[in-house]
Amino acid sequence: MSALLKKRFVDQIKVLFGADPAKPTKPEDISPAAQTIHFYKKGNKDFKLHAQAHEQKSTKWRNRRWATLIFANLLFVISFALDIQILEGALTASRFVGFHLIDLNSALQVMLAHKHIINNLLIGTGTVLVLWVLLGGRTFCSWICPYHLLAEWAEKIHLFLAKKKLVTDQTMDRRLRTVFWVIFALLAIATGYTVYEAISPTGIVSRALIYGPGLAMLWVLALLFFEVFFSRRAWCRYACPIGLTYGVVGIISPVRIKYKLDGCFHEGDCRKVCLVPHVLDTVIKGRAIEPEVPIGPDCTRCGLCVDACPTGSLTFEIKGLSKLM
Amino acid sequence: MSEDNTANGDRKPEAGKVSNAKKQTNRRRALRTILLTGGVLGAAGSGFLPLIYSKKHRLRPPGALDEKDFLSSCIKCGQCVQVCPVEAIKLADLVDGMGVGTPYIDAREQACDFSCDAVQCILACPTGSLTYHKPAHMTVRPGAELSSKPILLAKEKDAEPTLNLAERIGVARLTRPESCLAIQGKGFKGSARGANFEGKLRYMSVDRWKPIPVNDYKYDREVCDLCEQACPIKGAITVEMGLGKDGKMKGIPVVHEACVGCGVCEMICPTEPASIEIIPGEGWRA
Numbered sequence: 001m002s003a004l005l006k007k008r009f010v011d012q013i014k015v016l017f018g019a020d021p022a023k024p025t026k027p028e029d030i031s032p033a034a035q036t037i038h039f040y041k042k043g044n045k046d047f048k049l050h051a052q053a054h055e056q057k058s059t060k061w062r063n064r065r066w067a068t069l070i071f072a073n074l075l076f077v078i079s080f081a082l083d084i085q086i087l088e089g090a091l092t093a094s095r096f097v098g099f100h101l102i103d104l105n106s107a108l109q110v111m112l113a114h115k116h117i118i119n120n121l122l123i124g125t126g127t128v129l130v131l132w133v134l135l136g137g138r139t140f141c142s143w144i145c146p147y148h149l150l151a152e153w154a155e156k157i158h159l160f161l162a163k164k165k166l167v168t169d170q171t172m173d174r175r176l177r178t179v180f181w182v183i184f185a186l187l188a189i190a191t192g193y194t195v196y197e198a199i200s201p202t203g204i205v206s207r208a209l210i211y212g213p214g215l216a217m218l219w220v221l222a223l224l225f226f227e228v229f230f231s232r233r234a235w236c237r238y239a240c241p242i243g244l245t246y247g248v249v250g251i252i253s254p255v256r257i258k259y260k261l262d263g264c265f266h267e268g269d270c271r272k273v274c275l276v277p278h279v280l281d282t283v284i285k286g287r288a289i290e291p292e293v294p295i296g297p298d299c300t301r302c303g304l305c306v307d308a309c310p311t312g313s314l315t316f317e318i319k320g321l322s323k324l325m
Numbered sequence: 326m327s328e329d330n331t332a333n334g335d336r337k338p339e340a341g342k343v344s345n346a347k348k349q350t351n352r353r354r355a356l357r358t359i360l361l362t363g364g365v366l367g368a369a370g371s372g373f374l375p376l377i378y379s380k381k382h383r384l385r386p387p388g389a390l391d392e393k394d395f396l397s398s399c400i401k402c403g404q405c406v407q408v409c410p411v412e413a414i415k416l417a418d419l420v421d422g423m424g425v426g427t428p429y430i431d432a433r434e435q436a437c438d439f440s441c442d443a444v445q446c447i448l449a450c451p452t453g454s455l456t457y458h459k460p461a462h463m464t465v466r467p468g469a470e471l472s473s474k475p476i477l478l479a480k481e482k483d484a485e486p487t488l489n490l491a492e493r494i495g496v497a498r499l500t501r502p503e504s505c506l507a508i509q510g511k512g513f514k515g516s517a518r519g520a521n522f523e524g525k526l527r528y529m530s531v532d533r534w535k536p537i538p539v540n541d542y543k544y545d546r547e548v549c550d551l552c553e554q555a556c557p558i559k560g561a562i563t564v565e566m567g568l569g570k571d572g573k574m575k576g577i578p579v580v581h582e583a584c585v586g587c588g589v590c591e592m593i594c595p596t597e598p599a600s601i602e603i604i605p606g607e608g609w610r611a
Contacts, residue, residue, distance in 0.1 A: 095449075102452075107400070170354075171354055194396070194401075199372060
């Protein structure tokens with residue numbers, strides 16, 4: 001990894017916690033190779049026309065992701081409903097053919113509140129930690145979390161209404177998520193009660209699917225309502241501590257999106273569809289510091305940008321695997 | 326929230342230049358952020374309801390830690406719900422005030438009759454909220470400790486007839502002696518809880534392994550002693566018979582130290598409301 005990419009790696013961790021992405025300001029912030037590409041791109045007016053001509057919308061990754069998300073949650077549902085015992089429990093904690101799996105954020109809340117950790121809790125948490133380090137941290141959010149799918153549909157309504165100029169996206173300070181994470185961790189330690197679990201839409205929706213809906217779903221509906229009419233994807237973007245927990249796990253994950261500068265037309269379609277557009281700051285014209293830039297840990301690896309990109313400049317990458325092959 | 330706001334997170338002004346409009350946008354954004362913080366934390370406050378309600382005890386599944394420890398350790402996954410063969414365990418909802426998603430037993434609707442033979446809910450619990458052996462640093466409520474491992478009548482002839490339970494989750498009490506059929510010397514005929522009752526119970530005389538609807542079992546008792554008949558634990562309750570002043574045969578349900586607080590007597594009691602009830606979290610008093 002070049003010194004510039006190392007610097008960006010650290011910068012992207014700060015972005016995960018809510019900082020704004022750093023812009024390259026001095027010439028030495030960008031590698032010579034990337035500078036050359038930026039230079040030849042300057043003044044090329046054909047870009048936009050070319051880009052529009054090549055526009056094609058794919059839903060490949062979205063379809064795969066939705067299928068995975070629905071399959072995983074359905075497996076929970078049918079394991080109980082049909083008593084086939086493949087995946088027992090709910091997203092907070094479960095057994096997959098006997099192996100303990102425990103959600104990292106729920107486990108953290110319980111450990112902080114209860115201050116007594118039994119072996120099963122440790123084993124389940126360890127297994128899930130390894131799993132998501134391998135699969136990409138926030139991959140959990142977009143590929144498994146059932147609230148994510150509901151929020152994605154709500155987002156479609158929001159974008160439709162925004163297009164009709166009936167609503168506008170009210171953005172918030174992204175540092176809020178880190179604040180919430182700290183507050184809920186401190187509350188768990190101080191009160192000995194897993195407060196966050198009471199309002200976690202992930203847990204509530206997961207249990208509603210498996211054990212039947214309760215009044216707690218009203219809270220989830222209120223969140224979705226807020227996202228449709230006031231603030232696009234507000235919960236996932238500004239509030240959810242689960243996202244931050246898995247984001248931290250994703251820092252060292254080999255699965256990520258890779259950006260290639262040379263073919264990019266800088267249209268910004270990827271940023272328009274992205275849940276976390278701050279991780280795609282590098283695609284803005286003149287910002288990429290290297291010809292190839294890996295996307296940071298706040299990325300949920302949902303693949304919407306890969307689908308949206310008309311030039312194939314954004315692709316899934318498994319670090320190390322591409323070198324082997 | 327003002328509609329004239331055109332904040333767009335994607336666009337940033339050139340470095341160093343911050344327009345007045347942008348400043349205003351930022352200020353509004355800060356306000357909104359504070360508003361959302363308040364909203365979410367307000368909702369989170371509802372999470373503390375169980376602590377306020379905790380004075381009112383609820384029946385938790387067997388092996389449950391004391392309420393405060395239980396609330397801190399339960400991960401709300403419902404694995405205990407999934408293994409229970411009689412579906413005695415339910416998950417609490419928002420308004421139950423006992424922790425969204427935490428398990429409880431409504432003994433009158435469906436009591437734990439240990440049809441699983443081995444307290445499988447404890448085995449299923451991933452966090453130790455339900456446990457066979459309480460960690461040493463946790464205190465035991467007075468009277469909660471069982472003097473010996475309870476003997477499950479269904480397993481009485483097995484090599485290992487006991488349940489791995491060290492503490493009781495409550496104790497049965499004859500809370501309404503005036504309505505108790507036995508005390509009035511009345512008998513009982515028919516299904517215990519009427520045609521619409523959906524609860525299940527394992528009847529050894531019908532099927533050793535499979536619980537059947539209480540509905541399908543017809544009792545015919547000279548003097549009602551359904552609580553003793555249905556109790557799954559050896560020596561936990563007896564209906565002491567004797568002649569009353571009027572010369573009629575009468576009974577008095579007597580709860581013994583072996584009672585684990587499972588709630589089967591409460592479920593089966595044919596009077597409405599039940600004459601005998603489980604007092605959750607209560608200890609044994611001689």
